[in-house]
Amino acid sequence: MRGLFAVVMLDLKRLWVDRVRLVSSLIQPLLYLFVLGSGLGASSTLGGKGYLHYIYPGVLGLSLLFSAVFAAMLIVFDRQIGFLKAVLVAPVSRFAIALGKILSGALQALVPATVLLVLLPLLGLDLSLPAFVELVGAMLLAAITFSALGVATAARFRSTTVFPIISNAVLLPMFFLSGALYPLDRAPIWLRLLAHADPVAYAVDLMRGAVLGRTVYPPLLSIAVLVGFIVVLTWLATRVFAAGEDT
Amino acid sequence: MSDSAASPALETRGLHKRYGAVHALRGIDLSVRRGEMFALLGPNGAGKTTLFSILATLLRPSEGEARVLGFDSARERVQVRQRIGIVFQEPALEGKLSVRDNLYLMGLFYGLSSRAARARAIELLRTLGLEEVAGREAQKLSGGQKRRVELARALVATPELLFLDEATLGLDVDARRQFWAEVRRYVGTGGTVFLTTHYMDEAEPADRIALIDHGRIIALGSPQELKARVGGGILLLATDDDAQAATWLREHGHHPEVSERGVLLVEPEPATVLPALLASLPVRTRRAEVHEPSLEDVFLKLTGRALEGSPAGPAPRAAGGRP
Numbered sequence: 001m002r003g004l005f006a007v008v009m010l011d012l013k014r015l016w017v018d019r020v021r022l023v024s025s026l027i028q029p030l031l032y033l034f035v036l037g038s039g040l041g042a043s044s045t046l047g048g049k050g051y052l053h054y055i056y057p058g059v060l061g062l063s064l065l066f067s068a069v070f071a072a073m074l075i076v077f078d079r080q081i082g083f084l085k086a087v088l089v090a091p092v093s094r095f096a097i098a099l100g101k102i103l104s105g106a107l108q109a110l111v112p113a114t115v116l117l118v119l120l121p122l123l124g125l126d127l128s129l130p131a132f133v134e135l136v137g138a139m140l141l142a143a144i145t146f147s148a149l150g151v152a153t154a155a156r157f158r159s160t161t162v163f164p165i166i167s168n169a170v171l172l173p174m175f176f177l178s179g180a181l182y183p184l185d186r187a188p189i190w191l192r193l194l195a196h197a198d199p200v201a202y203a204v205d206l207m208r209g210a211v212l213g214r215t216v217y218p219p220l221l222s223i224a225v226l227v228g229f230i231v232v233l234t235w236l237a238t239r240v241f242a243a244g245e246d247t
Numbered sequence: 248m249s250d251s252a253a254s255p256a257l258e259t260r261g262l263h264k265r266y267g268a269v270h271a272l273r274g275i276d277l278s279v280r281r282g283e284m285f286a287l288l289g290p291n292g293a294g295k296t297t298l299f300s301i302l303a304t305l306l307r308p309s310e311g312e313a314r315v316l317g318f319d320s321a322r323e324r325v326q327v328r329q330r331i332g333i334v335f336q337e338p339a340l341e342g343k344l345s346v347r348d349n350l351y352l353m354g355l356f357y358g359l360s361s362r363a364a365r366a367r368a369i370e371l372l373r374t375l376g377l378e379e380v381a382g383r384e385a386q387k388l389s390g391g392q393k394r395r396v397e398l399a400r401a402l403v404a405t406p407e408l409l410f411l412d413e414a415t416l417g418l419d420v421d422a423r424r425q426f427w428a429e430v431r432r433y434v435g436t437g438g439t440v441f442l443t444t445h446y447m448d449e450a451e452p453a454d455r456i457a458l459i460d461h462g463r464i465i466a467l468g469s470p471q472e473l474k475a476r477v478g479g480g481i482l483l484l485a486t487d488d489d490a491q492a493a494t495w496l497r498e499h500g501h502h503p504e505v506s507e508r509g510v511l512l513v514e515p516e517p518a519t520v521l522p523a524l525l526a527s528l529p530v531r532t533r534r535a536e537v538h539e540p541s542l543e544d545v546f547l548k549l550t551g552r553a554l555e556g557s558p559a560g561p562a563p564r565a566a567g568g569r570p
Contacts, residue, residue, distance in 0.1 A: 006355035010341075013352065017343040082337025086400070089303055090356035091328035244305040 003092030007100025008107070010087075011071075015108055022111070029063045029112040033119070036062075036181070053125055057207035058180025060116055060139060061200055065146045068109035069171060072150025075101065076157045088244055098151060098237035102230075105147030106140070113139055125211065135210035142203035145226045148233035149199065155240040180204045184216045199229045254317035256281045256408050256439040257302065261311035264297050264462075271297040273462040274311070279455075281407075284430075284440040286453035288542065290554055294462040295443040296336075299412050302441065303333055316407055329357070332401030336413040339397060342386030346377060346396050349385055350403060357404035364403075371399040375429060391422025398429055409433060411442040415449060427452060447542035447554060458546055465549050470542065477540040477548050482517040484524070485509035485534040492530050499527075506553045509534070513548060 015022060036055055078084040087097065117136070120127065127135065153166065177191065178184075178200035184192055195201040202222040209215035215222070257279035264272040272294050279285045289295050300306040301313050304324040312319065318326040340349050347368050354364025372381050375395050380388060385396060394415065401409060411430070415423045431452070434440055442453065450456045451470055458466040458473070466473055485508070486492040492510050496503040504511045514520050517537045525532055546554040 002355060002358050002360075006352065009355060010352050013344060013348060014341055082335055083339055083341070085305065085335055085337070086333070086339035086353075087356065088305060089328055089331070089333055090353075091325050091358065091404075092356055093325075244307075245300055246307055 003090075003096035004100045004103075006090075006092065007087070007097055008104045011074075011101070011104035012107065014074075015071075015111075025067060025108070025112045026115055028067070029059065029116045030119075032059045032062055033116065052123060053211065054183075054208075055181055056116075056123065056125065057204050057211050058178075060113055060207055061142060061178060061180045061204040062175055063112045063116060064109045064139065064142050064203075065171060065175060065200055066167075067112055068105050068143055068146035069150035069153075069166070071105040071108040072101065072147060072154040073160070073163055073166070075151065075154040076160050076162065079158055080160055085245075088241065094242040095234075095238045097241045098155075098234055101151045101155075102144060102148045102234060102237065105150055106143035109143045109147060110139065113143065127211065131210050131213075135207060138203070138206040138210055141223065141226050142207065145199050145203060145229050145233075148230050148237065152233040152237040152240070155237050174198050174200045177201065178204050179216065199226060202226055254314065255279060256283065256316060257285070257441060258314045259298075259302075259311065260313075262298070262301065262308050262313055263310035264294075264301065264306065265309045271462050272301075272308070275459075275462075275464060277457060277464065277467075279439065279441060281439050282434070282437055283455065284434050284453045285442070286450035286456045287441070287443040287459055288445070288447065288450040288456050288546075288554070289443075289459035290445055290552070293445075293459045295445070295459055296412065297462075298459070299410065299443050303331065303410055304328055329404070330406055331408045331410060332404060332406035333410040334394070334397045334401045334412065334414045336416060338393065339400065340385040340393065343384055345382050346385055346388070347372065347381045349396065350399055353400050353403045359404075367403055371402060375399050389422070390418055391425060394418060394422065394426050395429060398426065402433065406438070408439045408441065411440065413444055414442065416446075445554065447546075450542060456542065458542075458549065460546075460550050466545065473542060473545045474540040477513050477545055479513045479515040479540075480517040481536075481538050481540050481544050482512040482514050482521060482524075483509050483536040483538070484512070484528075484532050485536075486528065486530045486532050488530045492528055492532075495529050504547050504551055506547055508553075509536075511544065511547060513540075513544075 033056070036059060075084065078087075117139075153170075177195050177198045179187065179195060180200065184195055184201065184205070187195070202217060202225045205215050205217050206219060206222040206226070209219055255278045257277060259275050259277045262272050262275040263270070275294075275298060287295055287298065297306065301308050302315055302320055304320050304327050307321045314320065315327045316330050318330075320327050344352070350368035350371060351364045354367050355361065359367060369381075372378050375398065377392065377395060377399065380392055385393065388396065398414075409430070415426050418426065430440060442449070444450050453470070455467065455469055456473060457464050466476065468476070484492060489505050489510050493503040493505050496510065496512065501512055521535060521537065525535065543554050546552070
């Protein structure tokens, strides 16, 4: 437990003193929301509560995904400069390191997501208390999943040159496939099939369920899939940390 | 506990490490006593860092066994990790955090409670004379201060064994002296030190030194023993053509080694043979030097290569295209 606390404390203290990262993580979600909302919204024909309301969960997903994975990518940087070694030689279980990194990444990703949450009333979205709790729960689950994805990936890499590759070849496709910007149930069949393998799709769908009251997947299925991803990815990350410098 | 307390601080048997086709360690057998300051000296690429990483629980050996304070460094990693402190070659401080916070966080990593970790940080800062920089960001310290904070970081958990990997690389003389004074103080309290370096003056204060080259220990002993191995005093000649001088010397029954410093000879009485050599050498001698053997000389004598800088090897001019 102390090991887990140490890992999380280290990362949160580092975020706190890194003012550039902290401030940009507060501004980034606003950018996503207004650029995507007004830009794409103008050409959208979706009815109901309007396109902005429709993509709000998608923007939450985008913000959580990129923040969590980029927080995890700092592991690669730490490995490159040698800082990670100091953590790996500490008498902390490798599971605690993996879980600690995942939880701290999730917490870091929730900072910008909270800004979006605070904006809810401004967007004219009135959520009932149960719906709001549902949304927060879905966000937590999404943050942990994306962070686990980031940590399990980042733990393997030795050079920061992989950042743009991960971003372009993994994150963007995952995001675009997820149905964050358009309704999956109107998408072509091949896209819908691919989305089944995309954790972002389940996470966004779950959050959208809380906001709009309708989902593509049964909520319980989404929860089960996300929990499954978390368990497997945490196990993978633990294995990589246990290998130390052997790879 | 009694079992581990009676064991050597470090013990390796038949240690091998292969990375694919690269055979980094080729059978390392070492034993380091408790309370000893032990240096592993060798050129870059000799296998120092690999051995260091195995002992520090970061790598598994391909073959053989390494025991640290009585525990297997591959199978009983937690027990080893609880008892060792490490100063890495690379920085292990978070530059934006204060010195105090860096030490506090490390305390948490070593299982101290939040309060105990704070108290330990303050105590270490006082012992190491770092109180005045306690609140400063680690990145704003001088090189020497940073290294002493790294040392404090390694000492957070009161380790029985301290590992130092090229610990004073790039420090000025003053900072080095201060750093080693702290290390000696740690040894004075009964601690064991295992250090790796490719600078002979860093290895010099050690009780015993192991010379490592191409993944093998090629010599082991106290600095005096190693120097005695050379079997005499050192005669160093810098000539107009070292290769030609070496050839002539070989033809006349000597065993010269050529390094970038010049032609090196080991003689029981170097000062006595010098005048005759100067008179009969076919090339002009620019400088002649007689000194007691250094660790550098030991390494050169054992491997035919210089410890620091470029390997001596055969002079390219002599080997190259003569018409």
